[in-house]
Amino acid sequence: MEKRGRKPELLIPASSLEVLKTAVAFGADAVYIGGEAFGLRAKAKNFSPEDMREGIAFAHAHGVRVHVTANILAHDRDLEGIRTYFQELRDMKPDALIIADPGVFMLAKEICPEIERHISTQANNTNYLTWQFWREQGAKRVVSARELSLAELREIRAQIPEDMEMETFIHGAMCISYSGRCLLSNYFTGRDANQGACTHPCRWKYAVMEESRPGEYLPVYENERGTFIFNSKDLCMIEHIPELLESGIDSFKIEGRMKTALYVATVARTYRKAIDDCLESEELYRSHMGWYKEQIAACTYREFTTGFFYGRPDENAQIYDSNTYRKGYTYLGIVNGVTPEGYLCTEQRNKFSVGERIEIMKPDGRNPEVTVEEIRSEEGELMESAPHPQQKLLVRLSGQADRYDILRRKDSD
Numbered sequence: 001m002e003k004r005g006r007k008p009e010l011l012i013p014a015s016s017l018e019v020l021k022t023a024v025a026f027g028a029d030a031v032y033i034g035g036e037a038f039g040l041r042a043k044a045k046n047f048s049p050e051d052m053r054e055g056i057a058f059a060h061a062h063g064v065r066v067h068v069t070a071n072i073l074a075h076d077r078d079l080e081g082i083r084t085y086f087q088e089l090r091d092m093k094p095d096a097l098i099i100a101d102p103g104v105f106m107l108a109k110e111i112c113p114e115i116e117r118h119i120s121t122q123a124n125n126t127n128y129l130t131w132q133f134w135r136e137q138g139a140k141r142v143v144s145a146r147e148l149s150l151a152e153l154r155e156i157r158a159q160i161p162e163d164m165e166m167e168t169f170i171h172g173a174m175c176i177s178y179s180g181r182c183l184l185s186n187y188f189t190g191r192d193a194n195q196g197a198c199t200h201p202c203r204w205k206y207a208v209m210e211e212s213r214p215g216e217y218l219p220v221y222e223n224e225r226g227t228f229i230f231n232s233k234d235l236c237m238i239e240h241i242p243e244l245l246e247s248g249i250d251s252f253k254i255e256g257r258m259k260t261a262l263y264v265a266t267v268a269r270t271y272r273k274a275i276d277d278c279l280e281s282e283e284l285y286r287s288h289m290g291w292y293k294e295q296i297a298a299c300t301y302r303e304f305t306t307g308f309f310y311g312r313p314d315e316n317a318q319i320y321d322s323n324t325y326r327k328g329y330t331y332l333g334i335v336n337g338v339t340p341e342g343y344l345c346t347e348q349r350n351k352f353s354v355g356e357r358i359e360i361m362k363p364d365g366r367n368p369e370v371t372v373e374e375i376r377s378e379e380g381e382l383m384e385s386a387p388h389p390q391q392k393l394l395v396r397l398s399g400q401a402d403r404y405d406i407l408r409r410k411d412s413d
Contacts, residue, residue, distance in 0.1 A: 008251060009030050010029045010252055011030045013255065013256045016051070017055050019259075020033060020058065020066075021055075022264055023265075024064050026269045027273075028064055029064060030064060030251070031067070034257060035047055035049070036048060053092050056092055066096075067094065067095060067096040067097070070085070070104055071098050071099055071104075083107055086112050095115070095116060096116035096117070096118045097112075097115055097117055099120060100119070109137075116140040119134045123143075125143065125144055128160055131164055131166070135161065140164075142166060143169075144166060144167065146174060146307060148308065150309045151311075153249060154246075168253060170244060170252045171235055171236055233304055235306070235307045236305070237309065245279070254268070262299060262406055262408055269363060270292050274288070297328055299328060330350050332349055332352050333407045334346060334405070334407070338401070343394040344397065346395055347392050351387050353372065354374065354385065356372045357369055362402070368399050371397065372397060374396035375394075375396075376393065377391070
């Protein structure tokens with residue numbers, strides 16, 4: 001298999017400091033995060049300046065890069081705040097800024113030129129001249145538009161300099177609008193998707209009405225031919241790692257800055273192992289395919305598609321007629337530490353009880369099943385169950401868990 005000189009970066013999203021640490025523990029080469037403003041996930045928890053500083057330091061201590069999103073399409077009223085924000089980021093020293101707006105790019109180049117500038121998918125990057133243009137402006141990397149096929153990505157790679165990097169989404173939610181540029185949210189709710197406030201109207205249920213038949217609402221259904229309107233399936237390229245490696249992509253990007261630590265851990269761990277296995281040998285990678293697919297299916301997701309990687313999605317590939325997510329496991333918490341007495345310190349995310357069988361999800365791929373033997377409050381009071389979200393707990397299990405392991409419960413079929 002022909003591959004480029006270095007192993008591609010696995011770039012994982014993080015919505016909070018806790019999730020960043022999880023991404024690092026479970027195999028990320030780099031994480032991308034947002035501050036409290038100027039990114040396109042305003043509803044994500046995002047990072048306070050203090051958490052961002054701590055997260056960057058933690059990642060760097062573990063050899064992991066941090067990219068910060070600043071990819072809104074800015075109005076004049078945003079520019080002074082962005083200037084101040086970049087001055088703060090200059091002192092925090094993230095590795096890269098993800099930018100879509102040329103004006104914002106100019107500010108970053110002026111204020112913190114030592115931080116790499118990456119061009120967001122929001123900039124609709126669909127041809128090699130776009131890569132060359134941004135390189136001449138001082139960009140290090142361009143994130144490809146989601147509409148590009150593998151053949152187009154290979155052509156771009158062949159036309160751009162070796163030191164110009166290509167980043168591509170390989171897993172996660174797909175936007176129905178061109179490279180994520182969407183006006184529906186603003187139209188319906190006044191919340192601008194291009195300013196980070198998307199309400200995801202592409203996930204709502206719709207009907208259509210014919211002009212001469214007012215009041216007769218026709219629901220938008222998918223049939224055997226497909227509708228290609230809303231409700232995109234989630235992108236998943238876990239079965240196509242060899243083709244991705246051959247394409248010359250420098251960074252494999254996972255979508256999900258609004259997802260839980262369980263989702264991030266699952267996807268990071270699975271793609272980490274798949275990439276490493278494939279780089280060792282394609283035979284090894286193929287032999288573990290069942291495990292990869294089983295693990296990816298274990299976290300909350302929509303049905304999967306390969307998106308536009310193999311050309312225009314064929315019938316029934318991109319959309320389906322249900323808005324519901326599939327769910328394989330319930331996220332219970334992260335192990336934040338272990339006391340000398342053997343109690344796990346965790347912050348509860350969903351209810352669990354003494355006597356339950358749960359799993360410890362470990363970065364090395366193991367998922368040992370254990371029994372919850374004891375639950376205590378932070379003050380040491382014995383409890384039969386943990387019913388309150390975000391309650392700090394001391395938990396004893398029948399098996400060993402380590403810091404940053406994930407506690408999860410398999411959902412009944």
